[in-house]
Amino acid sequence: MNETGAPILGARALRKEYGREAGLVRAVDGVDLDVAAGETLAVMGPSGCGKSTLLHLLGGLDRPTSGELVLAGQRIDHLGERALARLRLGTVGFVFQAFHLMDELTAAENVELPALLAGVSPRRARRRATDLLEHVGLADRARFLPSALSGGQRQRVAVARALANEPLIVLADEPTGNLDSEATLDVLRLFDSLHTAGQTLVVVTHDARIAATADRMISMRDGAFVDETRLTGGSTGSLGTLAGLEG
């Protein structure tokens, strides 16, 4: 079982707007949020409710229109592009629905890229990438280009990449949205192992079965939080059973 600790991510009155006047859209509308260390948080909601935008804001990939955002004890809502890049490099790991691997790089090179960007020596970065690919069960695919991998394999490479710099928090945006059942199960098992190891996770999904594996689930609609539920499935239940993918 996983013990959650002090908040490592906090948002106050977080707002993200697009357009002006009559065309104004509030993608994120006054969100307050705390994510504790080691916690797995699921954010649910229909398409277009602002889940992905929220995730991008939390990870410093986008800047809020207003509000306060604290990551690892540091205000990040006013940081410049370069500072945000440095912050993402050491603190945040992203997993995207569309995998977003670099087509030009092999699986191993994709995984070691964040470490190389962080200035880790190529030898150490490669060793770490090899370990992570082994962890996600793809050691034998290390030298394959993404185009030669299946969807599930690509997402597992993406998860390995998200862990390359041992981030404080992993943000996953619909990580199983493009996967079939078997691949979904593989990824969920991976997330479960991360959860067990104490990795802080925020997973955006519209799939209730995935959300059920979390410690806490927040429902979102029209850019705002409308419901919050504390769960035990993520830490106590059989993941496959809860997800409805295994008998």
Next chain:
Amino acid sequence: MAPGLGRDLRHHPAQAFLLLLAITAATATLALGLALHGVTSQPYQRTRAATNGPDVVAYLPVLHRPGRVAQPPAQVTTLVHDPGVTGHSGPFPLVGAVVRARGRAAPAEAEGRSQAPAVIDQPKLTAGSWVRPGGVVIERTFAGALGVGVGDRVTLNGRPFTVAGIAVTAANPPYPNLCYTGGGGCWASPIDRGTYPAAAATGLIWVTGPDADRLATSADPLSTYVLNLKLSDPARAQAFANAHGKGNNAGLTSSPGLAAWPGIAAADGLLVQDEQQVLSPGSWLACLLAVASVAVLAGGRMAEHTRRVGLLKAVGGTPGLVALVLLAENLIVALAAAAAGLAIGFLAAPLITSPGAGLVGSPGAPSLTLPTAGLVIAVALAVALAATLAPAVRAARTSTVSALADAARPPRRRARLIALSARLPVPLLLGLRLTARRLRRAVLSAASIAVTVTGIVAVLPFHATARLTRFGGSAGLANPVISRDEQMLTVLTVMLVTLAVLNVIVTAWATALDARHSSALARALGATPQQASAAVSAAQVLPALPGALLGIPLGIGLFALASGSGTVTVPPASWLAATVLGTLVAVAGLTAIPARIAARRPAAAILQSGLG
């Protein structure tokens, strides 16, 4: 289709402008090259008409008899009474002289004239007045090289004179080609008499007859008379000269040397002949660069238009229509560019040919002939057609579903490349992989850099070997041919470099578009915008390096070919190294602009839009 085209051009003004600029530069260079082919013929004809120029000029050696004054030889009577001759002027005495003005010295031939206008070959004054006792008239290009004008003081063989006027003639080629074999003139130059160092060119000065007699010295005696002849059939001038005279080199014998007007006209053209030699390969180099630019632009547009192609096909557009849309867009721009290029070329031609022209007035804009205009337009259209054909056909062949999905083509696995680049710094690693992903574009980019460096390197030997910028050292006169060649080469180099700059920007823009997903992803993973743009720059610099290196032997070869000497002249190694390094720095710098602009777009927006 037409409104759609208009909208597309309006929606992508930068692309359309770049395309327009690339083809305009190429067609302007081509138009300039074609225009210069005939630029001297019209002014020569005008000068011939204005001066009632001779059809044949006879140079008659003087027979010196001891104790008697030199007299025109007996051949004068024979020539003047030939049935084909309808008129004549002269004979005029021609004497060698050393002219000094403004601290400079040069050899000259002084032709003794009457103060009354001659019926045939009365030089056309462009300034001042005709000869008078103590007052000389100097041929215009020679006066320009001497740096003298009306009213200035000069000395001829030590005797002081005033410059009464500046004039042009159709009876002799202008300075520095007076002694051009076959062009006439140069029968009394002090160089031939050994009284002036050979490293100089001879100019022409008109003086009064008595002044000419006084200029003769024992070292440089009166040796030649000039007789200008008009024929009943000017077209037979060369045949007449062949029948009655002998070669120019026989000037010191008793036989006359005869120069026919076509030979003089050809010698007039020497002033622009080198420019034509430079412009011809130069305009083709420019065309090659334009093809490269257009191909990259069309390819880039193709990448952007994939989804639009899918939509067109989804609503029933045939592959032919899709290909036609892409072709038509570029053809419209090509037509506009051809018109602009023609206008620039024909307006720029007189600017290049007018300085120092030894002909009447300014050469003026050459007439816009239909064949020339047709050729330039055809080349512009061919450039656009050739460059858009492949992407247009590919667009038409793309499956509707994959075009709608706008799916990026996966790169091919290249084990050796992966092994080679695995340990490179991140920007270089990404740059190399981006280059490998778009190999054809990289080859095109390398080729365009090679063409540019070829042009630059071809110019370098000229500067390295152009010793005769002044005849006879720093105190000598400026060589107008070298000055004009340098002017021409500078214009051409600027055009080539401008095109290359365009090319680099266009290629970098296309690469930045291609790499936007990878760049956005790298930034999402923690790369700074500088690191992301450095990767795009690396993707440009990597193919530029072999291109620049290849341009060195090609440029040296081009110079040998264009100079017609067949001699290989290698510029100093430091110049070549500076060219390669400068090219790479320029490529990196120019690439940084579109790369930095692309890196400014929020990574989240790019990743969310699913571009890739």
